[in-house]
Amino acid sequence: MPRHDAWNESETLAIVSRHAHREGPLLPILHEVQETFGCVPEAAVPVIAQALNLSRAEVHGCVTFYHDFRDAPAGHYVLKVCRAEACQAMGCESLVKKAEDRIGVACGETTPDGRVTLEAVYCLGLCATAPSAMFDGRLIGRLDVEKLEAILGEAGA
Structure with a gap:
């Protein structure tokens, strides 16, 4: 961490x-x-x-x-899932739900062990490759269940 x-x-x-x-x-x-x-x-x-x-x-x-400023430290890993209109149209909400279920916290929260923070963002500028996310500063386009599972696995979640 x-x-x-x-x-x-x-x-x-x-x-x-x-x-x-x-x-x-x-x-x-x-x-x-x-x-x-x-x-x-x-x-x-x-x-x-x-x-x-x-x-x-x-x-x-x-x-x-500014949404990047925090009043409490983030987890070791930060997964930001875009929830803007283009990503919503491409199914981001089901991916957010899957992530929340897998790690056991809602968007805006950090796992109790401090390992993963899950955040909603409202545009990463990857509308053409929606849904998109950012994992520890790395942009990810065309997010799907398999990519999400791999990301969460990388985070040890």
Whole structure:
């Protein structure tokens, strides 16, 4: 499993200082916070806001607007299944159900052992090869039951 440091304020402030000189530093800061701690913890929001002279609402709004930011660490493996219209038309919902049944969690959840996080996304840009998914950053087009089973097998689920 990926190892992430426990959240602490001093490391968060160090991350802020590495990016504060940039134009629009909030997104790079949030990305590095998540990379370091596995998520953007709620406790980090006021620290980042104060350091950048932003309101907590502005930082929180950014964290919650972008679906890739998490408030809890993801599992070791992340399977994102596209549920946009083209993928729906090609049967993604039955694949989502199959994945949920196989790993025992719903979309948006992580298995109790922390091994797999299953997420819904709403367009991976692979509409011509729908249904599509992303497994640990690897795009997969023409997802079918066999490919899904192979992916989940690779994740040890």
